[in-house]
């Protein structure tokens with residue numbers, strides 16, 4: 540875990556003695572600033588990676604700590620963690636990609652994050668199943684205004700071909716994958732290691748600096764574990780100067796979904 544800098548004081552937020560003892564090294568890696576209110580810590584933190592491993596992008600971490608702690612204690616789901624991480628990255632007016640739109644819940648969350656008065660945002664959402672695209676379309680129809688719906692481009696396409704539908708001049712801040720099968724649909728139709736790997740390469744090409752590739756990986760279905768291994772291999776090969784790659788795995792729940800986040804510096 541990490542130490543946080545509160546004003547001029549470093550405060551260990553991990554219980555492990557070994558980690559606490561490494562605060563000074565962490566100081567080289569990350570510099571946190573925050574607002575401290577008279578009754579305690581404010582919920583808004585800014586993280587600024589300004590070391591040799593650094594990036595120029597600052598992240599608003601507002602709300603993230605509640606979700607993470609909820610997740611550690613089994614009270615928040617992997618998808619809720621993913622949405623909270625997206626909120627740290629995505630801004631109004633951004634272009635984002637839902638690489639597996641399924642029943643549309645992720646697409647809907649993305650629209651709410653990017654939509655603004657200018658109408659310049661774009662949400663590209665895709666799936667290989669018509670049933671999924673119809674389900675997403677129905678959810679968007681009942682949940683969004685006409686103006687918000689115009690921001691979404693739904694495509695019947697494999698995510699390995701996402702570049703065929705995304706306009707070249709749209710820098711993308713988020714590509715999200717919620718892998719596996721369509722809930723309530725045919726469980727035999729799942730995402731597959733090889734196409735997920737190709738899609739990750741495409742996401743890698745189109746993502747702008749400061750952007751995020753987010754995956755929620757379901758390992759309980761046939762091929763799910765192999766898919767996770769493919770993603771781990773892809774992620775661990777990314778250059779540390781340019782990427783921060785992390786996965787959250789429940790050690791005593793081997794079939795629990797695994798959130799993976801690949802942040803481009």
Ligand SMILES: C[S@@+](CC[C@H](N)C(=O)[O-])C[C@H]1O[C@@H](n2cnc3c(N)ncnc32)[C@H](O)[C@@H]1O
Pocket residue numbers: 638639640641642643644645646665666667668671696697698699717718719720721722728729730731734
């Ligand atoms: C877990 S569901 C996605 C859930 C969805 N994000 C939501 O919010 O409801 C996985 C989806 O991936 C889709 N899928 C499978 N292979 C795909 C591929 N190669 N390209 C795009 N979508 C794919 C499935 O049809 C399924 O709808």
